[in-house]
Amino acid sequence: MSVINIGEASEKTGVSAKMIRHYEDIGLLPKSKRTESGYRFYKEDDLHNLIFIKRARALGFSTAQIKKLMGLWLNKSRKSADVKKITQDHIEELEVKLKEMQQMIKALKEMSGCCHGDQKAECPILENLSKT
Amino acid sequence: MSVINIGEASEKTGVSAKMIRHYEDIGLLPKSKRTESGYRFYKEDDLHNLIFIKRARALGFSTAQIKKLMGLWLNKSRKSADVKKITQDHIEELEVKLKEMQQMIKALKEMSGCCHGDQKAECPILENLSKT
DNA sequence: ATAGACCTTCCCACGATGGGAAGGTCTATA
DNA sequence: TATAGACCTTCCCATCGTGGGAAGGTCTAT
Structure with missing residues (x-):
């Protein structure tokens, strides 16, 4: 069973070492095991968690939401x-922001x-911004 | 010429006192005048700046962009x-984010x-999130 | 043995906003 | 006139996700 350090885990998953440590700090990842000298190490299997987080972040889920999703993911019952509820709530939040932006x-x-x-000073944009 | 304190300025413009102080701190607003006892005070005229900032924030401009816009606003030449350049850049930034969100x-x-x-455990959402 | 690449923790930064504490000031009422 | 309560001041801390960098320890190839 091959063992890798945080740098390799970062390379393999595309999650920065900084963020891997951070996710561990905030409890999104379990505390990783350490070598005698204190280095974190991971097994191939641990990378699934990182990949899960990465996908979820790419879909805009917050870390709080991801924490819940991972809990469900690990929970066979x-x-x-x-899961769908969390996803729907997230979609609704995104749609609110989307409308604001539109x-x-x-x-x-x-x-x-x-x-x-x-080259002239006259500018409807500024007029609009300053109108009461 | 009536003089108002920060609380009234906040009420009249809808910008919180906290944020008025903050905008002053970061140089978005000129340092306000003070009473002998150190209270900030404003004249009706000063409220235009606040209203400008508020409108610009509502349109999603960053404080850095607003700083530039206010500079142009005050600059008769x-x-x-x-102004249009700043606005176009901002629109493009928003559109990038919009597409990501979509x-x-x-x-x-x-x-x-x-x-x-x-009630079942089987869940395509989790399957999707965990797929490599 | 040593250099260079990597690891550790710790602190600071962003941007916009709010919370709250400690302490000073103003104003209306008793 | 004294006092309560509302308001002001500054200062520090928190959010959220991410990165930078310092100081110091470890690993590995030459």
Whole structure:
């Protein structure tokens, strides 16, 4: 059973060593085993956790949400309803933010479209920003 | 000329007193005048700055961007092109984030749509998250 | 043996915002 | 006029995810 250190684990998973330590600190990962000299070491199997976290982060889940998801993942008597609930909540949060951003973009484009963008001082963008 | 303290300025503009102080700290607002006892005070005219910041924040501009925008706003010999540039850059940043979020939502919805969300342990969401 | 690459922990930073403590000031009422 | 309560001040800490860097220890190839 091959054993790797944090640098290799980082390379293999694409999660920085800094973040691996951080995830351990906040309890997202179990405390890793250590060599006699204090170096963390991992087995191939431990990398699954890191990959799980990486995927979940890429999908925008917060570390709090990931903690719950990992708990369910490891729990053989989980209910898929619980997983789905977390996912649905997350989707809703994202959609709220998405709408906010779309509104911002819409307003910004309208303002920008009114601005000549030339050498003159007159500027509808600034007028809009300063209007009460 | 009526003079108001930070609490009233906050009420009138909807910017928290905490944030008014913060904007002053980071140089987004000029140092406010003080009474003999050290209280900040503002005139009606000073509120325009706060309103400007508030509008700009609502449109997602960063404080760094707002600093530039306010500089241009106060500069009578500005070129509207400079304002438009900042705005366009901001729009592009937002659009990048928007697309990322849309992709996340799309992937999440697909996963969620495959999950029965019932009492059983089998869960395509977790399977997806853990797949290499 | 030594250099260089790697590991450890610890502290600091970002950005925007809020919480809260300790202490000073202002104002209305008793 | 004294006092309570509301407000102000500064200062430090927290969030969230991530990275930088220092000081010091370890490992490995030459």
